[in-house]
Amino acid sequence: MHTFSLNHVALSVKDVNESIEFYQKILQLKEIENTASDSKTRWLSFGDGKQLHLIPRPNSEIKINKAVHFALATTDLNLFIESLKMHHIDYSDWLGTPNKDYIRKDGINQVYFQDPNGYWIEINDDF
Structure with a gap:
C-alpha cells in the first residue's frame, strides 16, 4: 500500500x-x-x-467549476469571514447563497469564495 x-x-x-x-x-x-x-x-x-x-497562462482559457476547488481548514472560521468582508470578498455556501456559511451533516462549517481567476476556495473549521 x-x-x-x-x-x-x-x-x-x-x-x-x-x-x-x-x-x-x-x-x-x-x-x-x-x-x-x-x-x-x-x-x-x-x-x-x-x-x-x-x-x-495569460493566453489560455481557464475553465472554472465549483466542484473543482481546494479546501483549507482554520481554527476560527468567523474571524476569517470577517477578514473576507473587510477585503470586500464575496463568499457563499455550497449552493451559492451569498454571504452565507454552511454547516455540513458532519458538523463542519464552511464557506466558498473565488480568487481573481475564478478558482473556488473552501475554508472550513475542520481543524
Missing part, C-alpha cells in the same frame, strides 16, 4: 502578479523560491511543506 501526503496544488492563472497579491493578502501565504525551474511560475507556502504553485 502506498502512503501519500499533499505536496502542492498548481493553478493556471492569467496574471501571476495579481494572483500572488491576492493569496498573500487574503490567505496570508508567503512566497517561497521556485526551486524546480527558472520559469515564471511562482510558489507560495501553506506551511508544513505544502505549496501553491501559480503557473502563468
Whole structure:
C-alpha cells in the first residue's frame, strides 16, 4: 500500500502578479523560491511543506467549476469571514447563497469564495 501526503496544488492563472497579491493578502501565504525551474511560475507556502504553485497562462482559457476547488481548514472560521468582508470578498455556501456559511451533516462549517481567476476556495473549521 502506498502512503501519500499533499505536496502542492498548481493553478493556471492569467496574471501571476495579481494572483500572488491576492493569496498573500487574503490567505496570508508567503512566497517561497521556485526551486524546480527558472520559469515564471511562482510558489507560495501553506506551511508544513505544502505549496501553491501559480503557473502563468495569460493566453489560455481557464475553465472554472465549483466542484473543482481546494479546501483549507482554520481554527476560527468567523474571524476569517470577517477578514473576507473587510477585503470586500464575496463568499457563499455550497449552493451559492451569498454571504452565507454552511454547516455540513458532519458538523463542519464552511464557506466558498473565488480568487481573481475564478478558482473556488473552501475554508472550513475542520481543524
